[in-house]
Amino acid sequence: MKQPFRGLHRIRKQLATGAFVEYFYAWRGGPRIRAEYGTAEFAAEFADAHRHAPASVRGSFNEAISSYLASPKFASLADRTRKEYRKAVDLIRKRFGVVRLDYFNDRRMRTVAYKWRDEFALTPRKADNLIAVLSAILSYLVDRSQLDRNVVRGMKKLYSSDRSNIVWTDQEIKKVCEFASNQLAWTIRLEALTGMRTGDLIAVPWTAIRSNCIDWKTSKNKVGVFIPLTDALRDLLDEIPKVATTIVTNTKGQPWTECGLQTMWGRAMTKSKVEGKHFHDLRGTAATKFCLVGLTDNEIAAIIGWSPTRVAEIRAHYVDKEMIVQGVIDKIAQNKDRTETVNRGVNRAKEQS
Numbered sequence: 001m002k003q004p005f006r007g008l009h010r011i012r013k014q015l016a017t018g019a020f021v022e023y024f025y026a027w028r029g030g031p032r033i034r035a036e037y038g039t040a041e042f043a044a045e046f047a048d049a050h051r052h053a054p055a056s057v058r059g060s061f062n063e064a065i066s067s068y069l070a071s072p073k074f075a076s077l078a079d080r081t082r083k084e085y086r087k088a089v090d091l092i093r094k095r096f097g098v099v100r101l102d103y104f105n106d107r108r109m110r111t112v113a114y115k116w117r118d119e120f121a122l123t124p125r126k127a128d129n130l131i132a133v134l135s136a137i138l139s140y141l142v143d144r145s146q147l148d149r150n151v152v153r154g155m156k157k158l159y160s161s162d163r164s165n166i167v168w169t170d171q172e173i174k175k176v177c178e179f180a181s182n183q184l185a186w187t188i189r190l191e192a193l194t195g196m197r198t199g200d201l202i203a204v205p206w207t208a209i210r211s212n213c214i215d216w217k218t219s220k221n222k223v224g225v226f227i228p229l230t231d232a233l234r235d236l237l238d239e240i241p242k243v244a245t246t247i248v249t250n251t252k253g254q255p256w257t258e259c260g261l262q263t264m265w266g267r268a269m270t271k272s273k274v275e276g277k278h279f280h281d282l283r284g285t286a287a288t289k290f291c292l293v294g295l296t297d298n299e300i301a302a303i304i305g306w307s308p309t310r311v312a313e314i315r316a317h318y319v320d321k322e323m324i325v326q327g328v329i330d331k332i333a334q335n336k337d338r339t340e341t342v343n344r345g346v347n348r349a350k351e352q353s
Contacts, residue, residue, distance in 0.1 A: 005043075006066055007026070008046065009026075010022055027063070028062060059101055061097060069089065080258065084129070085136070104138060110151040121158060135155075139153070167287075176268050180268040188282065192285045200218055203255070204216050214226070214233075230289070284314055287314045
């Protein structure tokens, strides 16, 4: 829905009585609007405040940010993503809010953005996330012809960590499940067999199960994926009781929240003493299992949402190596059988002579 008062800043506070009240301001840091929200008086007071706003507010990046937050583009993001973006936006407004929008057409703003990002160097993931959100806003403005370029596009990241090559062994999964409730254990095992993102894993309903696959549209990019029903996955789905619309639930029979799942997962991990593994590393485990049942890199990439190159790295690191080792073991066993056969023949010849 279109934002009726672009740039309006809303604050919700709890009074000593426990009741909640809302205060409205013409813009962040602007004058408070005292008329009742939604009335003609409110609209008139809001318009008057903007007519007398300083030049630093009119045509500012702050105003452009408000436009982005009120856009269908922002509304189409997942709830969790919107929440994370809003946290980053508060810091972006603090640094760039009063900057004139057209300044972002100057390539030198890239240097300014680098310096600002480096202020958060001690928390590199946070620093990279700030630039990612800033880039999303600038790209939106470029698409709307409000800017000529996105000056932070392609900035190198501070944080570098590729966990795609980290997978769980069956023994580690079994160990954690020993300290988990049945509901958490089913969730862990389902993740290891499907490779779904956490948000999709806890939301996928029973109705998504078809005769030979799980047919689901991802929450992140709304792309349809088809997860094949392997024998192991069929067995697990048969084991899970249908107590809710979603396949996996918490111990109360309600769909998991991401926060609730992470809490229970953390407790099980602490008790199991399995170290160095994350919940999302189970996606790499699923990739190896898909490799072993004969799926191609492109097919696995489409299911998990990775690039084929990333899947190929998993295959080379774990699957191919495992097959090579198993091949060597088989050859050793075959050679041992041949040697024993030859030895028996030689011994019989000696006895006969």
